[in-house]
Each structure stands twice: as structure tokens, then as C-alpha cells.
Amino acid sequence: MDKLNIMIVGVGGQGTLLASRILGNVAMKMSFDVKVSEVHGMAQRGGSVVTYVKFAKKVYSPLIEKGEADILLAFEKLEALRWVEFLKEDGSIIINKQRIDPVPVILGKEKYPEEIVEKINKVFDKTVAVDALPIARECGNIKAVNVVLLGVLARITGIDKSIWLESIKEVVPQKIQELNIKAFEAGFNVEV
Amino acid sequence: MKKLMLGNEAVARGAYEAGVTVAAAYPGTPSTEITENIAKYDEIYSEWSPNEKVALEVAIGASVAGARSICAMKHVGLNVAADPLFTVSYTGVNGGLVIMVADDPGMHSSQNEQDSRFYARSSKVPMLEPSDSRECKDYVKQAFEISEKFDCPVIVRLSTRIAHSQSIVELGEKVDYSLKDYVKNPAKYVMMPAMARKRHVEVEKRMGGLREFSNTSGINNIEWGSKDVGVITSGIAYQYAREAFGDVSYLKLGMVYPLPENIIREFAKEVKTLYVIEELEPFIEDQIQKMGISVIGKALLPVIGEYSSQLIREKILDQKAGASVKIDEAVPVRPPVMCPGCPHRGLYYVLKKQKLTVSGDIGCYTLGALPPTESMDFCVCMGASVSGAHGMEKARGREFGKKTVAVIGDSTFMHSGITGLIDIVYNKGNSTVIILDNSITGMTGHQQNPTTGYTIKNEPTKQVDLVKLANAIGIERVRVVDPFNIKEVDKILKEETQVDEPSVIISQRPCALLKSVKYDGPKKINMEKCKKCKQCFTIGCPALVNVGDHIEINEALCIGCDLCTKLCNFGAIEKAGENNG
Incomplete structure (x- = not known):
């Protein structure tokens, strides 16, 4: 592996920032140049959020363009569909089966698309769908959904697991480390 | 030691290493x-x-008193601070003074897309612009040196993609800086006229x-490649240009x-062929044109929004985007929501119900302008809700005023x-002014x-x-x-x-995201009691969703x-797990 473009997409408040920080730290540990571009502020209030993580020998632009992502990690189904055109033709996509309705859907002005996972799966061979919410709940806190999904991602990248664990220990505050490591392991062990 | 840092975090590190104390x-x-x-x-107050x-x-x-000092703001904040800026340019400094300003091309979280570089020019203050986190740290340190060498404040300008991107930074030692003497x-x-x-x-x-410094200090440097194309650029635009043009020649401006x-x-x-690649206004381009040099910039590139490598490829190199697979499906937008x-x-539920004219302001509550509440008529800048409501009443009279409130x-x-x-x-x-006191500054993250x-x-x-303040x-x-x-x-x-005098309503309840705020945990709908009247939907809570023919609460x-x-008039919303109705 000489470079990797990963996008983490979801809904503001789902914890995509923490996931991208751990991922960025993993890249640095592997001696890559790395850039992580985040969204803060207004979009973090329940809007559509995207984080770009790029690692290579040398990274210039922090943004990933359409058709350039090797892996798309979607914390929510609709967001998977929104960002899927950023994925390479032979890219991998991990979809959390969680559904969060945007306001236009809640107000009945627009429809939440049906069978998103199936539709994406038809186009992309490497589609993995996970129901991370119950896994996180089982680990002790539904907020750990982000790290469960990171575990799934870790497995798919093939990057040595110990690097991930080290990175979690460095990035996550001591108090919640145990929970997060448990969540990561649970995600890593999901059958895909 | 190497660390992955946000641009903003690297700026802080630079301030620390430069010996800033205020x-x-x-x-x-x-x-x-x-x-x-x-x-x-x-070490830093x-x-x-x-x-x-x-x-x-x-x-x-702090600077006049002899300390190295720094202050930081977003682009519109510099408008508020413009008054001291223009005059501190005259007084100069004692300890180094650095002003950080972060522009927001694309308006991810802002009310306008102004280009702060014009402030540097009109206040005659030098401006540096880093292009990644490493430069954020290095340029802040250098800015303090420039400030003291030339006896002036220095502005360091970031944009969203620099401020909020992480890249690798090599940590350095803190310099040994002691307060400069204070001499009256x-x-x-x-600053009186004389x-x-x-x-x-x-x-x-x-x-x-x-x-002279700009020409000789090495902060602006040429990276020679093919001489068929030359690109003059700075900040994040440099990164986009590097990726789009590849092996050509670059003049990368740090100042x-x-x-x-x-x-x-x-x-x-x-x-x-010479290009200038810069987001927002043709600030660099216009000055180069004035030197009598022919250059291509805004003739091909927009003054609106953020750039990307792909945008440069399309507009300048005439290269279409790479192959990407589209799935033909309408994707509903997801605007931010309370x-x-x-x-x-x-x-906001009540503001909508009473059909009031709402003079709004900047914060999470600006989201009240969006559906389903749509209860904001006007929002310009910090503070304008209060003075704006007053102006509305003076223009349209007391009866209009009785249907108008300010929300801040x-x-x-x-x-x-x-x-x-x-x-x-x-x-x-x-005017009636409503202060939404949620015990924290919300939108910017507590x-x-x-x-x-x-x-x-x-x-x-x-x-x-x-209360006492308003009384006073x-x-x-x-x-x-x-x-x-x-x-x-x-x-x-x-x-x-309705009363014919000014009044203040303090709407007091802490932000739900504060750690100290503990609610009872998720609710659920009792399907037997629910009449599907959708009264609960009128508050626009993202946790209340329509599923087929009924309403559910998203437990997550x-x-x-x-x-x-x-x-709910039917008592149909209950604590989850208590009743399986």
C-alpha cells in the first residue's frame, strides 16, 4: 500500500471527528504523510458531515475528489448514498444500517430512499453493511458506534491491528478507553 | 517529536514556542x-x-506592556476589531503582536464570504498565509519576529481548510522570551492628531x-519545474494547485x-504562461496586473466558494472529473437542525404560533429560520437583532413593533x-428582546x-x-x-x-449537549394512545420520525x-422500556 484515501461521512453529532483522528494517527504511525480535513461549526448540528483522510508519501490537497476514495465509511445510510460517487469504481464501502431522517423527510416533503444498501451493493462489489448501533449498545454505550465502525474499517484496510489499538490509546481520553477498545474489537470481529 | 495537528492547534503551539504570555x-x-x-x-494567560x-x-x-501577545477571530470578527487594528498599525508594538484571522470560503459556518486580505492592505499591516499545519506553527513564530523587527502588528490569515485540516507538525522548544521593558x-x-x-x-x-523583506527573507519562494507554466499562489490554494498542475513552476507566497x-x-x-490561483477576490492578481504583468486568474476561476484540485483541472486545464459511479436516486438534503x-x-414553537416578526442573530438559534419553525425574518451580524428590531419599530410604528421581537x-x-x-x-x-440563555456559547462548540x-x-x-444588567x-x-x-x-x-415600554425576556435552559445536563433517556410512542395527529411534529425534533403510517421516536x-x-394531548409519549403499548 503506498496511498489510501478514506472518507468518513455521517450526520453531525455521530462522532465522525473522533474516528478520523484515530485514523489519522494510524497513518502517521505508519510513517505516511497524512492530512485530515474536518467540518466544524454549523454543519455539526445535525447536518451532513464529511471528513477526508488522505495518506501517501506526500499529500498536498486535503480534499478527496469524486471517484478518488478507496474506502467510504458511512455512519448513516442516506449519507452513504449522498457521497457514494466519491468512491472509486473498485472501492470499498462500509455502511452503518442506522437511519436518521433529515428534516425534509420528517416534514413529509421528501422521501427517504428505500433499499439503499441493496442499491449500492448492485454497483459496488465491496459493500459491507453493519448494524453498529446494537453492537455499541452491547458494548455499553450507543455513542461508541463510531469506534465499532472504525473496527470494521480496520479489518478492511488490513493494517496491523496493534497500530489501531495503540492509536486509540493515544487519542481517546483514559476514562473511556476501555469502552472504546471493546467497541473497536467488536467491530473488528464483525463477520463481513 | 512529530504530532498530527489541526492548523488551529499548530497556531497555538507556535504561540507557545514563541513565548507568548497573553x-x-x-x-x-x-x-x-x-x-x-x-x-x-x-504559561499563557x-x-x-x-x-x-x-x-x-x-x-x-499586553504588547505595549512588553509581552508577546496574540488574538484570534474569524473573518467577520476582524470587522468588529477593525477599529483598534487601523490605529495599532500606527502605534506599532513593544512585545510582538500577532492577529490570527480565519476566513471561511464556501461559508461552511458563516454569514458572508469576505476576503480578509484587504484588511492587511488598507491597515498597512503585513499578512502571512500558511498552507498547512507545519507552516501554521512556523509562520506564527516568524510573525512575532517580523512584528518586533518592523514595529507593527502582523496578521496571519487562515482559511477553513487550513484551520480545520490536520497535518504533521514537528514540535520545537519554547524560546526564552522575557518581557520587554515598559517605557512611557x-x-x-x-494617537492624537499631532x-x-x-x-x-x-x-x-x-x-x-x-x-524589501518580502523580496529577500525567503518566506516567498520559487519551486522551479517546467517553465511552460508558472503558478503564483498561497495558502490552501497552493495545495490544490500542486495537485492539479503537477510538475510546473510555483511561486509560493508565504507573505x-x-x-x-x-x-x-x-x-x-x-x-x-502565468496563472494566479487564489480563492475569493483577485487580491494578488490585481496587484500583479498593476505591475504591468499579464496573468490569468479570475478570468477562468470563480470569486465564489471554495476551490479544489478538480475545479482547477476543469477550469484551467480543461480536464473533466475522473470516472465515478453514480446511483440514480434522489437524495434528500440534510440541512443542520437544532x-x-x-x-x-x-x-421557537411559540414564536411560530404567535406569527411574530423575528429580528434574529448569530448562533445555534439562527437555525430557527429553517423549516419547520421558519421563524426568523432577518439576521445580519452579531448584535443586530436588538438594534434591528428597534429600527423596524421606528420605521413602521408601534403596532408593527407589537408583533416584533429580537432573539439573541x-x-x-x-x-x-x-x-x-x-x-x-x-x-x-x-422592543421586546428575548435573550436565549443556554449557559454556554453553543454553535462554536461550548x-x-x-x-x-x-x-x-x-x-x-x-x-x-x-436581570440586574437589564434593570441597570x-x-x-x-x-x-x-x-x-x-x-x-x-x-x-x-x-x-403589548406593553408600551421596552422589555427583556430571559429564556433560560442549558444546552442539551452540556455534560451537566441529564435527561431521563429515550421516550417511545404508545401506539394505542397515539392518534397520529402529528402535533408533536410541529416542534421539528429530528428524533421524531414518520415510519410508514405511524410515528416513531428514534431511540439513538x-x-x-x-x-x-x-x-401531546393524548399522553402517548412515554419513557422507553416502561410500557409496550
């Missing part, structure tokens, strides 16, 4: 994390000031020195004001709402402010008493209400808008704030 700021996306990170260094003007003045005072010098620091005239002469002399004219001429002479449990939701957050009220309120009292207005009782370092401090400036009618007590809000709003989102429970 830092002041008002939070604003995308600049907030600069000062949040500075506050982690025990840091504060959230009530607004950017105060922050800059604190930093100026009114000819330099008291002194200011002399100082203006110094400013012009200084500009000469800075132009965007004043420009290195000699280097630009030398570079232009060597390359066949969080589940947001205290503002109760208030606690932190925004401290920032610049107070002066507007004084104006209403002084000039015999009758910063303390003068009404919260804590400092940036979370030390307890005196708390501004909003002459408001006799001040009401405090819980925004989740909808009946009470409804009643108070009716009373206060609901925190149990109980606002919907209060609205």
Missing part, C-alpha cells in the same frame, strides 16, 4: 480551536473576551522595509502582503447586544462567556447577572422563563409585546427532554 479571543468558526488550545498552556474588539485591545495592551512613550502610543501624523510617516517608511514585487517580476519573466433536547425549540443568545448579547439594548431605552423604543460564571480555563469567576440600563420589565414551559412562554410573550437520538411529551 492571548485573547472571541470564539468563531473556523478560528475557535486556536484559543482553546492556547488555554491548555499554563488566556481569555475569552466579550468580543473581538476587546480581544484585540487586550492583546494591544506618548508620542508613539497616544502624534498620529508623525506615526503615519513611520508607517509608510515601514512599508518600504516590509516590501501575501506586501507582495514581493522583484520575485514576481523575475518569476513572470521565466515562465511562458439538536434533540435543544432549549431553543420550545421558544447569551454570548452574542454580551458580544454586542448590550449597546443595542441601551439604544432602545435611550431612544424611547418599546465556550464559556461572561454569563456562565467560568473562565476559559474553567476557573469560577463572577457571573454577569442579566433602564429596562423595568424583565421576565425569566423556561422555554420548555410553553404555556408560560406564550403568556409572557403576549404580555411583553432522543435524550428524553420531554418537550414533545408536553405537547
Whole structure:
């Protein structure tokens, strides 16, 4: 592996920032140049959020363009569909089966698309769908959904697991480390 | 040691390594994390000031007193701080003074897309622009040296993609910096006409020195590649250009004001076609054109929005985007929304119900302008809700005023709402001003402010008493209400808008995201009791969703704030797990 473009997409408040920080730290540990571009502020209030993580020998632009992502990690189904055109033709996509309705859907002005996972799966061979919410709940806190999904991602990248664990220990505050490591392991062990 | 750092975090590290001892700021996306990170260094006195003007003045005072000082703000914050900026350019500094400003091309979280580089030019203050986190740290350190060498403040400009991108930074040692002597010098620091005239002469002399520095210091440098194409660029645009053009020649500007004219001429002479790649206004391009050099920039590239490598490929190199697979499906937009449990939701429910004209302000509650509440008529800048409501009443008369309110957050009220309120009292207005006191500065991610009782370092401090404050400036009618007590809000709003005198309503309930706020946990709908009247939908909570023919509560989102429970006339909303109806 000489470079990797990963996008983490979801809904503001789902914890995509923490996931991208751990991922960025993993890249640095592997001696890559790395850039992580985040969204803060207004979009973090329940809007559509995207984080770009790029690692290579040398990274210039922090943004990933359409058709350039090797892996798309979607914390929510609709967001998977929104960002899927950023994925390479032979890219991998991990979809959390969680559904969060945007306001236009809640107000009945627009429809939440049906069978998103199936539709994406038809186009992309490497589609993995996970129901991370119950896994996180089982680990002790539904907020750990982000790290469960990171575990799934870790497995798919093939990057040595110990690097991930080290990175979690460095990035996550001591108090919640145990929970997060448990969540990561649970995600890593999901059958895909 | 190497560390992955946000641009903002690297700025903080640079300030620390440069020996800064005083830092002041008002939070604003995308600049907030600069000062949040500075506050982690025990060596640096840091504060959230009530607004950017105060922050800059604190930093100026610290500089005159001999310390290296820094202040940070978003682009629109520099408008607020513009008054001291233009004159501190005349006085110059004692200890180094650096002003951080973060622009927001694409308006991820802002009300306009202004280009702060023009401030450097019009205030005659040098400006640096880093292109990644490493440069954020290095340029901040260099900015302090420039500030002291040329006796002037220095602005360091970031944009969202620099401030909020992480890249690798090599940590350095903190320099040994001690306070400079404080010497009384009114000819330099008291800007009355006689002194200011002399100082203006110094400013012009200084500009000469800075132009020379820009040409010779090495902060602006040429990276030679193919000479068929030359690209002059800076900041994040440099990164996009590098990726789009590949092996051509670059003049990378670290100092965007004043420009290195000699280097630009030398570079232009060597390359066949010359481009300027810069987001927003043709700031660099216009100056190069003025030098009589032919250059291509905004003829092909937009002045609106963010750039990307792909945009440059398309507009300049005529290359279409790479192959990407599209799935033919309509994807509903996902605009930001007030969080589940947001205290503002109760208030906006009533504002909508009473069909009031709402003069709005900057904060999470600006989201009240969006569906389903759509209860905001006007929002311009920090503080404008209060003064704007007053203007509306003066223009359209008392009857219109009776259907109008101003809505402003606690932190925004401290920032610049107070002066507007004084104006209403002084000039015999009758406006009703609602202060949404959620015990924190919300949108920027939970910063303390003068009404919260804590400092940036979370030390307890005196708390501004909003009731006493309003009383003291002459408001006799001040009401405090819980925004989740909808009946009470409804009643108070009716009373206060009708009285012929100014009034303040303090809508008090803490932000649901605060760790200290504990609700009961998720609710669920009792299907037997639910009449599907959708009354609960009117509050626009993202946790309440339509599933086929019935309503459900999204358990992953609901925190149990109980606002919907209060609205349900059939008692159909219950604690999850209690009743499986």
C-alpha cells in the first residue's frame, strides 16, 4: 500500500471527528504523510458531515475528489448514498444500517430512499453493511458506534491491528478507553 | 517529536514556542480551536473576551506592556476589531503582536464570504498565509519576529481548510522570551492628531522595509519545474494547485502582503504562461496586473466558494472529473437542525404560533429560520437583532413593533447586544428582546462567556447577572422563563409585546449537549394512545420520525427532554422500556 484515501461521512453529532483522528494517527504511525480535513461549526448540528483522510508519501490537497476514495465509511445510510460517487469504481464501502431522517423527510416533503444498501451493493462489489448501533449498545454505550465502525474499517484496510489499538490509546481520553477498545474489537470481529 | 495537528492547534503551539504570555479571543468558526488550545498552556494567560474588539485591545495592551501577545477571530470578527487594528498599525508594538484571522470560503459556518486580505492592505499591516499545519506553527513564530523587527502588528490569515485540516507538525522548544521593558512613550502610543501624523510617516517608511523583506527573507519562494507554466499562489490554494498542475513552476507566497514585487517580476519573466490561483477576490492578481504583468486568474476561476484540485483541472486545464459511479436516486438534503433536547425549540414553537416578526442573530438559534419553525425574518451580524428590531419599530410604528421581537443568545448579547439594548431605552423604543440563555456559547462548540460564571480555563469567576444588567440600563420589565414551559412562554410573550415600554425576556435552559445536563433517556410512542395527529411534529425534533403510517421516536437520538411529551394531548409519549403499548 503506498496511498489510501478514506472518507468518513455521517450526520453531525455521530462522532465522525473522533474516528478520523484515530485514523489519522494510524497513518502517521505508519510513517505516511497524512492530512485530515474536518467540518466544524454549523454543519455539526445535525447536518451532513464529511471528513477526508488522505495518506501517501506526500499529500498536498486535503480534499478527496469524486471517484478518488478507496474506502467510504458511512455512519448513516442516506449519507452513504449522498457521497457514494466519491468512491472509486473498485472501492470499498462500509455502511452503518442506522437511519436518521433529515428534516425534509420528517416534514413529509421528501422521501427517504428505500433499499439503499441493496442499491449500492448492485454497483459496488465491496459493500459491507453493519448494524453498529446494537453492537455499541452491547458494548455499553450507543455513542461508541463510531469506534465499532472504525473496527470494521480496520479489518478492511488490513493494517496491523496493534497500530489501531495503540492509536486509540493515544487519542481517546483514559476514562473511556476501555469502552472504546471493546467497541473497536467488536467491530473488528464483525463477520463481513 | 512529530504530532498530527489541526492548523488551529499548530497556531497555538507556535504561540507557545514563541513565548507568548497573553492571548485573547472571541470564539468563531473556523478560528475557535486556536484559543482553546492556547488555554491548555499554563504559561499563557488566556481569555475569552466579550468580543473581538476587546480581544484585540487586550492583546494591544499586553504588547505595549512588553509581552508577546496574540488574538484570534474569524473573518467577520476582524470587522468588529477593525477599529483598534487601523490605529495599532500606527502605534506599532513593544512585545510582538500577532492577529490570527480565519476566513471561511464556501461559508461552511458563516454569514458572508469576505476576503480578509484587504484588511492587511488598507491597515498597512503585513499578512502571512500558511498552507498547512507545519507552516501554521512556523509562520506564527516568524510573525512575532517580523512584528518586533518592523514595529507593527502582523496578521496571519487562515482559511477553513487550513484551520480545520490536520497535518504533521514537528514540535520545537519554547524560546526564552522575557518581557520587554515598559517605557512611557506618548508620542508613539497616544494617537492624537499631532502624534498620529508623525506615526503615519513611520508607517509608510515601514512599508518600504516590509516590501524589501518580502523580496529577500525567503518566506516567498520559487519551486522551479517546467517553465511552460508558472503558478503564483498561497495558502490552501497552493495545495490544490500542486495537485492539479503537477510538475510546473510555483511561486509560493508565504507573505501575501506586501507582495514581493522583484520575485514576481523575475518569476513572470521565466515562465511562458502565468496563472494566479487564489480563492475569493483577485487580491494578488490585481496587484500583479498593476505591475504591468499579464496573468490569468479570475478570468477562468470563480470569486465564489471554495476551490479544489478538480475545479482547477476543469477550469484551467480543461480536464473533466475522473470516472465515478453514480446511483440514480434522489437524495434528500440534510440541512443542520437544532439538536434533540435543544432549549431553543420550545421558544421557537411559540414564536411560530404567535406569527411574530423575528429580528434574529448569530448562533445555534439562527437555525430557527429553517423549516419547520421558519421563524426568523432577518439576521445580519452579531448584535443586530436588538438594534434591528428597534429600527423596524421606528420605521413602521408601534403596532408593527407589537408583533416584533429580537432573539439573541447569551454570548452574542454580551458580544454586542448590550449597546443595542441601551439604544432602545435611550431612544424611547418599546422592543421586546428575548435573550436565549443556554449557559454556554453553543454553535462554536461550548465556550464559556461572561454569563456562565467560568473562565476559559474553567476557573469560577463572577457571573454577569442579566436581570440586574437589564434593570441597570433602564429596562423595568424583565421576565425569566423556561422555554420548555410553553404555556408560560406564550403568556409572557403576549404580555411583553403589548406593553408600551421596552422589555427583556430571559429564556433560560442549558444546552442539551452540556455534560451537566441529564435527561431521563429515550421516550417511545404508545401506539394505542397515539392518534397520529402529528402535533408533536410541529416542534421539528429530528428524533421524531414518520415510519410508514405511524410515528416513531428514534431511540439513538432522543435524550428524553420531554418537550414533545408536553405537547401531546393524548399522553402517548412515554419513557422507553416502561410500557409496550
